[in-house]
Amino acid sequence: MKSSLKTPLVLVLLLFVASAIQAxxxxxxxxxxxxxxxxxxxxxxxxxxxxxxxxxYDGYAKAGKSLDDDDIDILEDALTDAELLMTSAPNILSDLDGAGALKQAKATLQINKAKKALKYSIKTATELLAGRRSGNEDSEDTSEGDTKDDDSNSEEASSESGTGTSSPGGSSDGPSSTFKINSKFDFVPGDELLFFDDYSNDFIGDFPSKWNTNGSGEVVTFNDNNERWLEILSGYGIYYMPLDVDLPEEYTIEFDLFGYGLDSKTSSTAKLQILLSDNTKFKQGEYWAAAWIPFGQYGAFGIQVKSYAYGEGHTINNTITADIRKATLNRPHISIAVNKERFRLWVNEKKYIDIPKMLTQKDQIKALKFHAEGFKDGKEKIFIRNVKIAKGGLDLRRTLLSEGKVSTNGILFDSGSATIQPQSYGILRQISQVLQQDSSMKLLIVGHTDSDGSDSNNLALSKSRAASVKQALITTYGVDGSRLSTDGKGEGEPVADNSSVDGKAKNRRVVFIRK
Structure with missing residues (x-):
């Protein structure tokens, strides 16, 4: 009797699940x-x-099945791929030119059907990942008007972040001219310059000579500002690589970012990937590590990090909680330090990532690549400048204590001025720690410039910059000013050729000498 009741009960359960999936x-x-x-x-x-x-996965949700970590990874990748494919649809339509009328008609029908499938995928994956997809929800509408990015928080994000459509040239909505010094900022750039580019040797409208890509891009300026930026195009599988850089085991990477046209509707998939790869080809590679800087404005999407090793799969796959919406609207400075397996990343002066074992195949990593994805064509743009790669970045304190002298081009100043840029304070913090450890130590701070400008102006500028460093050590770190003296050599003692961008960057330096 019990067995005869059990079979119909199983059938009822199966029919219930089947009907939920069919719903x-x-x-x-x-x-x-x-x-x-x-x-x-x-x-x-x-x-x-x-x-x-x-x-x-939508069917699973209708049946009441919860998602595990692997399901979430698959859905996140599907959402990213769907967004990227959707942005390529206009280019696909342009490929119909020259085809026969019947082939054009068939192609148009299939493209529209594919777009409808993508819109469903974007909407549904977004809701599944947010936990808002359930068996009671009516999900039958896949019409044109139902495919917008989820902007349930857009009003809040808009009031919090602004529109971010200003240019780097500097209007009232542009990048902030002030900053709060964070004395705990501990990034120290490498001391042996491997690559630097501010595009000063390139023509406006050209792709920069020290880079390679499988897409396109150009050097641009904004308004009346002379700063040059490289526009990176968003698209599936498009990479940008500095040329002739073989990454060592320990190095630092720095660059400035500018996002144009960002607003409360900017997609959650709008990201810049910073990829460390085992090859210089236009692909991720067999061994790689990457971080994705998010530009979406209607929510706080976090910084995604992944590392991959052939035969092992993802060794790291995570999203770090971070609300950097305001930062991405104000030309953030990105700093990265790689010390063998350890990977650290700062946005402006705040450290968001510090993973001790991220680059498990450190000896395989050779190249730096940039990849933009999810930005709306014609509306949202992404630019980078002042890309700097330097070997080292370990500890200036030991060098100063053991050798009595340390030189660094990691203390940065605004162009033509003695105003210290905030990302320089990691170095100043280390110098202050040496002075704190050895209370008898006195330092001579010597400024050096490149050869741009007149000799007299450069001499005065180098002295002013040394004085600014002294003042920062006094006011920010409490160093006794009587222990510090300053001097400036202008362009008179170059350590590299001033005819190249790299050489000028090496010559712009500050030297600390124990007295």
Whole structure:
């Protein structure tokens, strides 16, 4: 008797689950045949591959099944890929020019069907990841108007962050001209310059000569400002690489970022990937580590970090909680320190990432690559400048104590002035610690410049910069001013060729000498 009751009960449960799964959106059918235009067929195939994944997980949600960590990883990747594919749709349509009328008609129908599948995927994956997809929700509407990014927090984000559409040239909405000195900022740039580029040797409108890409880009300026920036195009599989840089085991990376056209509707997938890879090809590679800087403004999306080793898969795969929306609207300075396996990342003066064992295949990592994704074409743009890679970045304190002298080009000043930039305070903190440890030590601070400008102006500037360093040590770290003296040599004692960008960067330095 019990067994006869058990079978119908199982059938009832199966029917309940089946009906819950069937309650989701009616499935969009994949086209049965190809068009014969490579870009169109690839777009359609990739779109439906993503759609199939998301549709399956939507079915799980309707049946009441919760997502595990692997499910979340798959959905996050699917969402990113769907957003990127959607941005490429206009370019795919342009590939129909020259095709016959019947082929154009068939291709247009398939592209529209693929776009509908992508819109469903973006909306559904976003809701699944946010935990807002359930068996009671009506998800049948996949019309044009139902595919916007989730902006439930957009009003709050807008009032918090502003629009961010100003240029680096400096309007009232532009980058902040003030900063709060953080005496705990501990980033120290490497002391052996491997690469530096401010694009000063490149023509406006050209792709910079010290870089390589499989996409496009150009050097630009804004308004009446002379600062030069490299525009990085957003797109699937597009990478930007500094040329002729072989990364050592210990090094630092620095650069300035500028996001244009950001507002409360900027997508959660708008990110800049900073990729450390085992090769100089236009792909991630077999061994790599990466961090993604988020630019989405309608929510705090965090900084994603991943590392990958061939045969092992992801050794690190996580998102660090971080609300950097305000920072991304104000030309953030990114600092990265790699010390063998350890990976640290700062946005402005705040450290967000410090992973001791991120680069488990440290001997394989050779190249730095940048990749932008998720930015709306024609509306949102991403730019970088002052990219600097330097070997070392360990500890200036030991050098100063053991050798009595240390030289650094990591103390940065505003162009043509003695105003210290905030990312320089990690070095000043270390110098102050040496003075604190050895109370009898006195230091001579000597400023040096490159050869731009007149000899007399450079001499005066170098003296002013040394005086600014002294004053920062006194006011920020409480060093007794009687222990510090200053001098400036202008451009008179170069350590490198002033005819190159790298050489000028090496010559702009501050030297600390024990007296």
């Amino acid at each position: 989701q959106t009616k499935r969009i059918k994949r086209p049965k045949s190809s068009v014969g235009i490579y870009s169109v067929d690839t777009f359609v195939r990739n779109s439906f591959d993503i759609y199939d994944k998301v549709y399956r």
